[in-house]
Amino acid sequence: MLRWGQAAMQVLGPMNRRTGENFPIAGELYAWCSSVSAGDLAPGSIGRGIFDSEARGDIPAGSAGHIIHQYLGAGVDTTIASIGNTVALFGRHPEQLKLVRDNPDLVPAAFAEVLRYWAPMHIWGRTATREVDIGGVTVPAGAQLGLLIGAGNHDPRHYENPDAFEVSRNPVDHLSFGYGPHGCAGQGLARLEGHAIIAALARRVKTMSVGNGERIPSNITRSFETLNVAAVEAA
Ligand code: HEM
Known part of the structure; x- marks a missing residue:
């Protein structure tokens, strides 16, 4: 699989x-x-x-x-990417993991922030069904568009200090599950998995250090091929 x-x-x-x-x-x-x-x-x-x-x-x-x-x-690949990204981000930002440990109600917001910060699928497509004007640019009917989801999630016009990883931000309007009638059909299941991972990390890990990791070259997903993790279990 x-x-x-x-x-x-x-x-x-x-x-x-x-x-x-x-x-x-x-x-x-x-x-x-x-x-x-x-x-x-x-x-x-x-x-x-x-x-x-x-x-x-x-x-x-x-x-x-x-x-x-x-x-x-x-x-499969999408949730794997999001879980690897979760471990790497909390390894790099121990103070953010502590915030979740101190307040487990932050778990859903923390997963939303992981998805915003590193979109598991950083590009997706759309076909223009009619001519449309977007920000002063005319897109002709039938054009194929690449939507840069990862860039949208870091748009400074929408998110304050977008390059900071902050679990208290609660960016429920991130674009990582797409948008509209064909938005991700499995996002409920994906959230179930992501929340379980973050809750377990916050509960069971006292400190965690991660290496730089190696990204998988991929057309649309942003995953880790390898990521060294050293964790000390909470008492
Ligand atoms: C963190 C994990 C996941 C991410 C980041 C993700 C992301 C996405 C994105 C960006 C789209 C395109 C949405 C659009 O066109 O607006 C999509 C569509 C879809 N996803 Fe996910 N996905 C994830 C997990 C899942 C899971 C677990 C399932 C099913 C078990 C799933 C099933 C689908 C299906 C069936 C579609 C097509 C929906 C349609 O075209 O109507 N996804 N997903």
Whole structure:
């Protein structure tokens, strides 16, 4: 799943060598999702629940595999990136981890700030369905746009002191889950994971130091390939 999840993200974005090399791997994921059936999945799991919905007629017949593909393709590499970013940011900003430890109510705001500060997907796309004027620039109908989510999250016209990592900021309007009717469909699950990680770090880690880490060259995600962490457990 890790290999598939990473490839599903690498095939998005510009058609470069990385995109081409990852198509066959992303194809394996697509093939698996096209052939999976309810009996392959554990009762009570999210995937099985999607097949249960199909059996009840809540979603169109034959759509369960495609929805599972969306979930696996969109929900693996992104959350992994956000969790690595969480550990790295709190390792570099111990005073911010202490704020969360002293006030666990800050956990949701802290995850929002991690997502704002280092967008797990720093670029995403849109197609202009009609000619539109954006900030004095005319975008023609049919144009493909690259939305620089990471840059938007650091816009000084919107966020005061945007390059500071501050868990008390509570930037609920960050763009890391996209925007509008097609905003991230898995953001509830992503938050559940992110909040659990931050709450556990605040509760269980007394001090933590992290290395610089090595980023994975990627078309759209911002992940760590390796990150050395030394942590002292709280008493
Ligand atoms: C921190 C983790 C995550 C981040 C940063 C993230 C980010 C995004 C972004 C930027 C989009 C595009 C939204 C737009 O076009 O406006 C998106 C779409 C989507 N995400 Fe996520 N995502 C995350 C986790 C997940 C998870 C866990 C799942 C599912 C289990 C998921 C499923 C989806 C799906 C299905 C879409 C397509 C929605 C549509 O086009 O209607 N994502 N996500």
